[in-house]
Amino acid sequence: MSITTVHTAQTDAPILDVLAERWSTRVFDAETPVDEEALHSALEAARWAPSANNTQPWRFVVARRGSAEHAAIVAALMGFNRSWAGDAAALVVFATTTSVDGKPLAWASYDAGQAAAYFTIQAHASGLHTHQMGGFDREAIARAFGFGADLAAVTVMAVGALGDIDAAPEALRERELAPRTRLPLETTVVANA
Numbered sequence: 294m295s296i297t298t299v300h301t302a303q304t305d306a307p308i309l310d311v312l313a314e315r316w317s318t319r320v321f322d323a324e325t326p327v328d329e330e331a332l333h334s335a336l337e338a339a340r341w342a343p344s345a346n347n348t349q350p351w352r353f354v355v356a357r358r359g360s361a362e363h364a365a366i367v368a369a370l371m372g373f374n375r376s377w378a379g380d381a382a383a384l385v386v387f388a389t390t391t392s393v394d395g396k397p398l399a400w401a402s403y404d405a406g407q408a409a410a411y412f413t414i415q416a417h418a419s420g421l422h423t424h425q426m427g428g429f430d431r432e433a434i435a436r437a438f439g440f441g442a443d444l445a446a447v448t449v450m451a452v453g454a455l456g457d458i459d460a461a462p463e464a465l466r467e468r469e470l471a472p473r474t475r476l477p478l479e480t481t482v483v484a485n486a
């Protein structure tokens with residue numbers, strides 16, 4: 294059975310293949326450069342996400358493996374994330390602009406999350422793998438990229454080709470092969486009149 298089959302969501306109703314087949318790997322190929330066309334398409338998909346009042350409060354830092362920027366993002370990751378995400382061909386910081394004309398953007402994080410979701414779906418449709426991370430030092434990212442008070446990092450997305458799961462360290466292999474689970478809709482749909 295292929296690794297993609299292992300991770301394909303067992304859904305109770307049909308959903309798009311790309312949604313069922315996306316999963317967050319921690320085993321990236323440390324050699325293959327990022328597919329530039331696919332990365333461009335993923336960023337373009339994020340650009341076309343909806344946002345409150347079309348404010349588009351998302352901002353991206355894109356860093357390819359081998360660059361000082363990639364190394365700076367890796368250094369800002371929390372311990373376990375740092376152990377695997379550095380292999381990813383690209384790391385993308387999803388940040389938000391926090392205000393427009395001095396007015397706070399109430400939906401900025403929500404909108405950035407939608408952009409991230411669009412990014413992941415397009416990336417997977419184009420053959421890239423992704424893994425979002427909240428475990429990183431926001432201050433370190435702000436320092437590394439000269440973020441002012443108007444920019445806040447929300448997540449870091451690891452992006453790249455799938456690595457060799459069989460060659461991965463045991464701790465990663467175990468997590469990688471764990472089944473993907475979700476709460477039942479009966480729990481999350483609180484009313485369905």
Ligand SMILES: Cc1cc2nc3c(=O)[nH]c(=O)nc-3n(C[C@H](O)[C@H](O)[C@H](O)COP(=O)(O)O)c2cc1C
Pocket residue numbers: 315316317318374424425426427428429448473
């Ligand atoms: C906002 C956010 C933060 C996350 N932070 C981390 C993280 O720091 N480290 C990690 O290994 N996974 C992280 N994840 C990945 C989730 O654990 C993963 O998406 C979830 O377990 C569901 O698995 P799936 O994406 O394979 O369906 C994060 C995901 C999101 C959306």
